[in-house]
Amino acid sequence: MKRLIKRGLMFGNLIRVDSPALIARYNRALEKLSGRTTTLTEFHIDISGFSPEVGEEFGDDAYLNPGGCNRQFIILTVDQKKAPLLNASFSTSRGILKQFMAQHEAKLFALTAHDAVAGELENSVYAVGEMRDVLAIRKISVVADTTQSHVANARKLAEKIDHFQTAEGAWYDDQLIDEMIDLARETGDVTRVPVDLGTPTYEQGNFWTSHFGGVYVFRDAETPALITAGDRTQLKGAPFDRFYDLDDVNGIASFLKKNDLVEPVIKARGVDGARILRQKMQFMLVDAATNAGMDLGDMSHRTLRRIANRLAQSRGLPEAFRGLAAMVRWAEAGGKWPRIDSRHPSYFYTLRARPDHPDRDLINQLLSELAPMDVRQLFICHKQAFYGAYATWPDEKREFVAEFLHRDYMANKAGARERLFGGEKTALAESPSARNPWNSVKQDQEALREKLIDVVGPWGAIGRRR
Incomplete structure (x- = not known):
């Protein structure tokens, strides 16, 4: 693999972590998520904060992906959005992380200036034992905060500010005012610089998973199907009428054509x-x-x-x-x-x-x-x-x-x-099946409108004098 690494074809675009401050932040986040810390003084991380060097140190390449179904992540810098995702269990994971980081780039920039952001791609499944567990994953929520709970404290402060402004007699509540001041020392002015990342939710429609030898799930197609590179018997019990092995070229060809998915x-x-x-x-x-x-x-x-x-x-x-x-x-x-x-x-x-x-x-x-x-x-x-x-x-x-x-x-x-x-x-970047309201028809129309404005101006085309 050395010639691939040398040419940037393997582990390319990873983020280098070599400063004591960043390593300390990474360790705080890592301990919060997994209870472990690294002794390395230099390593590289992908978009999720996974490091192949740390994985080798732990003897565990799944230290941020336990069970392969609830991906954890550590964000040290917004530059991670350009990095790949190593050891992916689902084809949608990188797209979700990339969209989340793009949506909240300004907030993440402010938060990572002082601390690491740690979080998880949460779903309703905690372990994958059979294909039904994989198919039960329909929605994925991104839950994230700094190791010092800046986001949670910012929510508390926002709630107290709202109470202070609306509740009768709150102006005279010294305890409330003291609590607001203490929280503001940690979070800053949340009315001017909001740091609440929310809990965005993404739908997982069609996707690929590395579980069971690799399975393609097309459940939103006109004629739904599962296509597996592994042992077909492991898909037993999945609520699908059509199952294909990669060797079933006639069946797969018919599926692709029937759903109008390909072109010569x-x-x-x-x-x-x-x-x-x-x-x-x-x-x-x-x-x-x-x-x-x-x-x-x-x-x-x-x-x-x-x-x-x-x-x-x-x-x-x-x-x-x-x-x-x-x-x-x-x-x-x-x-x-x-x-x-x-x-x-x-x-x-x-x-x-x-x-x-x-x-x-x-x-x-x-x-x-x-x-x-x-x-x-x-x-x-x-x-x-x-x-x-x-x-x-x-x-x-x-x-x-x-x-x-x-x-x-x-x-x-x-x-x-x-x-x-x-x-x-x-096509949507990276993993189009990871959809949320951010990728809506309304937004596409708005983008088209802005493009037209760039071409003809905000008041429409102006005819030339003859």
């Missing part, structure tokens, strides 16, 4: 579909070559093309490669549309999630597991699966993939995502 890459608007498919073919070629023990040489386009010719002569090219090649020929030279159905190994490589679908990222994650030789999509959409696959590859393939991702993806991540999956503005 080659026909997608605004993208060079043929180029994308050619890159997928390159990944397949590298996989076939390294499995056959062939030397990739300088890994240049010319060398890979020579390897493709050798594999073609020995009938060593994967059938999926041939299917994508036929589709590229159709796109670039015309002719008959190649009939590639779900029984063909290249089928899922030809698809992407509809860019305007609210669960776009979840669908692309599923497709990355169905088309695992597309290492770029696997890395972008499902890093846990990518790291697991990477550990099994020949060393030469690891070098090729690490260098390709470093050169092609890391140089322009936003551009690569838009080119492959569609513009970010067409």
Whole structure:
């Protein structure tokens, strides 16, 4: 994994914690949540405050995620909103944390100037024993406060201020006034700088969970279904009519089509579909070559093309490669549309999630597991699966993939995502199934209105004099 870490492909964008003040705040929050503290003088944290170094010290990578169903978090800085979420149990968790931090950025900035904010993504389930427990998680509430209870004290002060202003005779209550002064010393002026984070609640509709070997839950689809990468018998008792294994390609293809969740890459608007498919073919070629023990040489386009010719002569090219090649020929030279159905190994490589679908990222994650030789999509959409696959590859393939991702993806991540999956503005960021009133139709309309104002002014278009 060293070449991934060196190129920023693993543990990238983590926040470094190395000052005694921040470490002391982290330890206060950690002790409050788990009863433990770290002796490390330097470590890195993700968006939830989880540190792989602290996890290694404790021998427990779930020290902030006990039971895998109520994620705890520690916020030392609002910069954590840009960090990834490691060891995620639910695909919605990072999106919820990111939305929470964006909503309350000013308050969190003020609070973390003096203390750490500790909290939990709470739901009604305390342990996951069977799939019914996972499906019982419908709503997730974010509960947070500093280690010195600034938020709770601010609520108390706000209540006392309201009582002071409305209750008869409160102006003469010396005890009430003294209590308000004492609380104000801790919280500051809550009438001018509110620090109440509230308890926002988010709905978890369609999502992926790492429990039971990895399960995709599409319960808000027109025809609900569970798709599992693990043992299907573990889903017994779940209130669903449709269950699919990842090997049930016909069933999954029918599900995706029936619910209008995907589109062919080659026909997608605004993208060079043929180029994308050619890159997928390159990944397949590298996989076939390294499995056959062939030397990739300088890994240049010319060398890979020579390897493709050798594999073609020995009938060593994967059938999926041939299917994508036929589709590229159709796109670039015309002719008959190649009939590639779900029984063909290249089928899922030809698809992407509809860019305007609210669960776009979840669908692309599923497709990355169905088309695992597309290492770029696997890395972008499902890093846990990518790291697991990477550990099994020949060393030469690891070098090729690490260098390709470093050169092609890391140089322009936003551009690569838009080119492959569609513009970010067409889908909710990170985890669209984690919805709350903040992501409402009214807000979308307001955003459109502001955009129009930027273009034509607040009074509408003004015609030019002729």
